[in-house]
Amino acid sequence: MFRERAVNEAIQQKDYPLAYQLCEEGIAQNRYEDTWHQLLLKAAQSEGNRERIIEQARYLYLEVFIDYKNYYDILKANVPSDSWTTFAESLAEEAQKSRHKERFAEICANEGWQDRIIDFIGTCHDIRILHEYESTLLPSHTNEVVELYVKHIYHLMESSRNRSTYDDICSYLKHIRKLGAADLTATTIAMLRTDYKRCRLLMEMLNKMN
Numbered sequence: 001m002f003r004e005r006a007v008n009e010a011i012q013q014k015d016y017p018l019a020y021q022l023c024e025e026g027i028a029q030n031r032y033e034d035t036w037h038q039l040l041l042k043a044a045q046s047e048g049n050r051e052r053i054i055e056q057a058r059y060l061y062l063e064v065f066i067d068y069k070n071y072y073d074i075l076k077a078n079v080p081s082d083s084w085t086t087f088a089e090s091l092a093e094e095a096q097k098s099r100h101k102e103r104f105a106e107i108c109a110n111e112g113w114q115d116r117i118i119d120f121i122g123t124c125h126d127i128r129i130l131h132e133y134e135s136t137l138l139p140s141h142t143n144e145v146v147e148l149y150v151k152h153i154y155h156l157m158e159s160s161r162n163r164s165t166y167d168d169i170c171s172y173l174k175h176i177r178k179l180g181a182a183d184l185t186a187t188t189i190a191m192l193r194t195d196y197k198r199c200r201l202l203m204e205m206l207n208k209m210n
Contacts, residue, residue, distance in 0.1 A: 001032075003022055003025075003026055004035065004039065006018075006022055007019050007022045007023055007026075007039045007043070008039075010022065010043075011039075011042060011043050011046050014046070014047075016043055016046070016047045016049070019039070019040075019043040020040065020043060020052075023036040023037075023039050023040045023043070024036075024040075026039075034060070034063065034064050037056055037059050037060055037063075038056075038060065040052065040056045041053065041056035041057060041060065041074075044056060050078050053074065053078050054075060054078050054079060057071040057074040057075045057078070058071075058075060058091065061075065061091075061103065062091075062094060062095060062098045062100065062103060063098070063099075063100070065100075068100075068103070069106075072106075072107075072110065075087070075091070085111075088107060088110075088111050091107060092104050092107040092108065092111075092113075092116075095107055101124065102126070102128075102129055104116075104120055105117050105120055105121070105129050105132070105133060108120070109133050109136050114136065114137055114140065114141055115141075117129075117133055117136070117137065118137065118141060118144045118145075118148070121133075121148055122148060122151065125152065125155050127152050130145070130148055130149070130152070138179075142179060142180065142181075143181075145179065146176045146179055146181040146184060149172045149175065149176045150176070150184065150188050152172065153169050153172055153173070153188065153192075156168060156169060157169070157192075157195075157196060161196075161199055161202070163201060166199075166201055166202045166205050167205075169192075169202070169205075170205050170206070170209055173185050173188065173189065173209060174209070176188075189206055189209070192206060193206065
C-alpha cells in the first residue's frame with residue numbers, strides 16, 4: 001500500500017509531522033482505520049511523543065479485536081504513575097460503553113477490582129467472562145462466584161430448554177459442588193425439580209447426577 005510505505009519512510013526519516021498527516025488522512029478516508037492508528041502509535045513511539053502514544057494506545061486497546069492486551073501495557077508504561085488510578089477509572093468507564101465491553105472486566109482484573117468484576121458479570125450474564133476470571137476471583141470471592149453460576153443456571157432455563165442447555169446446567173452444578181458448595185448445589189437441584197418439574201429430560205439428568 002503506497003500510503004503505508006510513505007508513513008514508514010517518514011518515520012524512518014524522522015519526519016513525524018508528515019507521518020502523522022498521512023495517517024490522519026488515511027483515517028479520514030475510513031479505510032484500514034486500525035492500520036493508521038497503529039502507524040500513528042508507531043510514529044509517536046519513535047518520536048517519544050507521550051501524549052500521542054497514550055491517545056493511540058487508548059484507542060487501540062478499546063477498539064481492536066486481536067492483540068489488544070499489549071496496548072494496556074503501553075498505556076501503563078506511559079501514563080504517569082501518580083495519574084494511573086484516575087486514568088484506569090476513566091478507561092474502565094469508557095470500556096463499558098465500547099463495543100468490547102469485556103475489556104472492562106480485564107481492566108478490573110488488572111487493577112484488582114474484583115468486586116466490580118462480580119457486579120459486571122451479574123449484569124451482563126456473560127458466562128465466558130466468569131470462566132476467564134474465575135481463578136482471579138477465587139478463593140476470596142468463592143460465594144459470589146458460586147452465586148453467579150446459580151444465577152446463570154436460571155438464566156439458561158429462561159432462555160432455552162433443550163438437551164444442550166441441560167448438559168450445561170448439570171456441568172455447572174457439578175462445578176459449584178467441586179468449589180465446596182455442596183449444600184447450595186443440593187438446594188439448587190431441589191429448586192429446579194420444583195420449578196421445572198415438567199421438563200422430563202432435565203429431571204432425568206438431575207437424577208443421574210445424584
